[in-house]
Amino acid sequence: MKKEVTSFLIAFIFMFLSCSKSDDTQPPPPEESDLVAATLSFPTNNLICTNFQLEFRWSNNNTGAVENQIEISKEQNFTNPIIREVVTATFKIFTLEKNTTYYWRMVSKRPGSETSVASEIWKFDTEPNPVSNNIPYGPTILGPTNGITVSGNTANLSWNAQDADNDPLTYDVYFGTSNPPPLLAAGVTQTSRNVDLQGAGTYYWRIVVKDDKQSAAIGQVWNFTAN
Incomplete structure (x- = not known):
């Protein structure tokens, strides 16, 4: 009888330790799983802008620490972006070329992480040849x-x-x-x-x-x- 009680206690202790070890397992940090893309605001998609010194705007949709990078390119695939810069605010002014088509997007990631998420890609043109259409005068x-x-x-x-x-x-x-x-x-x-x-x-x-x-x-x- 004593031997059976001892065996039971050993089995119980083993189960308890196994459960305790299981409880120590933590889920992955929420910072990685809740990362969402920024929302682009301006210049809007397919816009023709009179300004070539242009103010870009976007919204950061994440909570907690996040690193937002703006990318501006003359190519839609962003193989060689002319601007790739980490920004801390939700707006930034860049001086661009006239009569040029540009693409832009935001790339967001957590500091120290390799996981990132990109926004939509929007296209716009800077001041075209006025023969086709005159851009409105400034207000x-x-x-x-x-x-x-x-x-x-x-x-x-x-x-x-x-x-x-x-x-x-x-x-x-x-x-x-x-x-x-x-x-x-x-x-x-x-x-x-x-x-x-x-x-x-x-x-x-x-x-x-x-x-x-x-x-x-x-x-x-x-x-x-x-x-």
């Missing part, structure tokens, strides 16, 4: 005038834009408390828009003018202060 500000102080809980953004070909125009409105400001509305047909103010501080806004032939003129960043 001019009507109000609030640059640097002014306004009162109240709302403001009316107002601007003017023209096109030498008299093409129909639409507008992308960027507005917010950061500089550069985020996109507020795309494809607006009016040349004014009411915006809500979130208290006192400095507000930034910008207008991108587009014609119906995918040409665009990017306006400067304007600002005003709310009291």
Whole structure:
């Protein structure tokens, strides 16, 4: 009987140690499994840009530490990208050649990891030969005038834009408390828009003018202060 009890205890201890060892096994770090691609914002796909000193924008869709790399190439397969640079913000200005087709994408990975994920590939052209189409003129500000102080809980953004070909125009409105400001509305047909103010501080806004032939003129960043 004593021998049977001893055997039972030994078997029980062995099972306990086996289970404890099994519990020590950890799943792979979530940082590797939850990596997602960045979302491209500007320049948009198939856009024709008047600026060859161009501001690129994207969104980082990951939490935790992540390394984002922008790649710009004249080839769709990115065999020899002209720009491959790790960036810490969600925007970056690059000076490019005129009358050139470019492709761009973002590549994201965790620091120290070889696993990466690439975004969509978007194509755009810089200032083409104006014989085929004139790019819209850059927008001019009507109000609030640059640097002014306004009162109240709302403001009316107002601007003017023209096109030498008299093409129909639409507008992308960027507005917010950061500089550069985020996109507020795309494809607006009016040349004014009411915006809500979130208290006192400095507000930034910008207008991108587009014609119906995918040409665009990017306006400067304007600002005003709310009291």
